[in-house]
Amino acid sequence: MPTRLKFGVVGTGVGSSFISGAASELAKEGVLELTGVVARNRAKTEEFARKYGFKTAYSNIYDMIGSEKPDIVAVSAPHYAHFQIALEAIENGVNVLVDKPMAVNLTEADELIRRAETKGVKLGVIFQSRFDDSFNFVKSLADRGVLGRLIMGEAVVEWYRTEEYYAGSSWRGRLATEGGGALINQAIHTIDLLLWIMGEPESVWAKVDTLGHNIEVEDLAVAVVRFRNGALGVIQASTATYPGLPTRLEVHGLKGTVTVEGDEIKFMKTVEEIPTLKPPVKRIEGLKSWERPEAVPIENHKRLLKDFVDAVLEDRRPLVDGYEGRRSLELIRAIYRSSATGEVVNLPLKE
Numbered sequence: 001m002p003t004r005l006k007f008g009v010v011g012t013g014v015g016s017s018f019i020s021g022a023a024s025e026l027a028k029e030g031v032l033e034l035t036g037v038v039a040r041n042r043a044k045t046e047e048f049a050r051k052y053g054f055k056t057a058y059s060n061i062y063d064m065i066g067s068e069k070p071d072i073v074a075v076s077a078p079h080y081a082h083f084q085i086a087l088e089a090i091e092n093g094v095n096v097l098v099d100k101p102m103a104v105n106l107t108e109a110d111e112l113i114r115r116a117e118t119k120g121v122k123l124g125v126i127f128q129s130r131f132d133d134s135f136n137f138v139k140s141l142a143d144r145g146v147l148g149r150l151i152m153g154e155a156v157v158e159w160y161r162t163e164e165y166y167a168g169s170s171w172r173g174r175l176a177t178e179g180g181g182a183l184i185n186q187a188i189h190t191i192d193l194l195l196w197i198m199g200e201p202e203s204v205w206a207k208v209d210t211l212g213h214n215i216e217v218e219d220l221a222v223a224v225v226r227f228r229n230g231a232l233g234v235i236q237a238s239t240a241t242y243p244g245l246p247t248r249l250e251v252h253g254l255k256g257t258v259t260v261e262g263d264e265i266k267f268m269k270t271v272e273e274i275p276t277l278k279p280p281v282k283r284i285e286g287l288k289s290w291e292r293p294e295a296v297p298i299e300n301h302k303r304l305l306k307d308f309v310d311a312v313l314e315d316r317r318p319l320v321d322g323y324e325g326r327r328s329l330e331l332i333r334a335i336y337r338s339s340a341t342g343e344v345v346n347l348p349l350k351e
């Protein structure tokens with residue numbers, strides 16, 4: 001396999017601009033060669049290709065794969081389209097990096113995992129916050145036992161999206177195409193981090209609602225989670241909470257607490273003072289995604305993409321593979337079921 005892998009992307013929207021921006025930087029460093037970009041609007045796709053340095057604009061994935069024979073395709077299309085596009089790449093022996101959520105339900109997610117394994121290609125999911133310094137610091141505190149036994153974790157995603165954000169999109173705000181609302185689109189990153197740090201969930205009770213927008217999907221959600229390790233968790237998610245607040249992730253153990261606001265460690269105190277434990281000094285620009293969807297810094301995408309490239313070259317699993325990418329989707333699907341039935345839902349979830 002050549003060391004300079006051929007990279008193609010599907011989508012020219014906000015999601016694609018992040019992973020393509022990261023790919024563009026890796027191309028300048030000699031890691032990737034940018035091949036094709038796929039979307040339906042010709043002029044926009046050509047403009048996108050010029051902006052990020054892709055060789056050719058395509059209107060469908062079949063032609064792009066056939067002509068360019070990419071090693072890696074990133075899929076940053078509307079949620080409902082992830083499955084078919086990713087499957088097409090997998091079946092053609094292409095390694096796939098699919099944006100969050102990896103699919104709109106577990107049946108599709110499991111099928112992608114199964115087909116990628118059968119074909120022997122890598123499947124990764126774009127949860128770039130897993131590569132963020134602050135969240136890695138929290139994860140290492142929890143894993144090293146510095147916080148003691150974990151007892152509570154909170155993921156609070158009180159964001160704001162305008163009515164135009166939904167009205168101006170052909171797929172957002174509709175169940176069939178977005179697969180859900182504030183949880184599956186916006187809060188999914190923080191839910192992923194909560195599960196990564198706190199461990200496997202055992203059960204969930206939840207209520208979701210739509211109070212601030214004229215849409216089919218939830219713009220408000222509250223969930224109570226019991227983790228297998230006995231800890232409790234709370235998830236609050238919204239796109240209706242004006243003006244939008246920084247995301248909060250809080251982890252409490254019997255020996256300490258650490259909180260993250262936005263992407264910065266806001267508070268940390270442990271029973272035993274450990275002088276070597278210093279929160280990371282952020283080198284990257286702070287997150288503002290609670291106010292505007294496009295304000296996500298690119299560094300974490302670059303780290304995630306580099307890990308995926310290395311996974312392909314070294315024939316190992318990427319850090320966020322299909323199984324890792326599936327975890328938040330499973331809990332979100334359980335939250336939807338709990339809200340619909342009024343019942344506590346046990347995990348693992350069967351769909």
Ligand SMILES: NC(=O)c1ccc[n+]([C@@H]2O[C@H](COP(=O)([O-])OP(=O)(O)OC[C@H]3O[C@@H](n4cnc5c(N)ncnc54)[C@H](OP(=O)(O)O)[C@@H]3O)[C@@H](O)[C@H]2O)c1
Pocket residue numbers: 010011012013014015016018038039040041042044075076077078079081099100101126127128169185293296
């Ligand atoms: N990781 C992150 O931080 C992050 C941030 C933002 C978004 N995202 C994710 O990125 C994905 C796309 O969201 P977005 O906000 O970028 O949406 P968007 O702005 O609506 O862009 C969607 C793109 O997909 C193209 N497209 C639509 N249907 C297609 C199809 N059937 N085949 C090929 N291309 C198609 C659209 O172009 P045409 O209409 O011209 O085809 C457009 O370029 C979602 O999964 C979203 O959750 C991730």
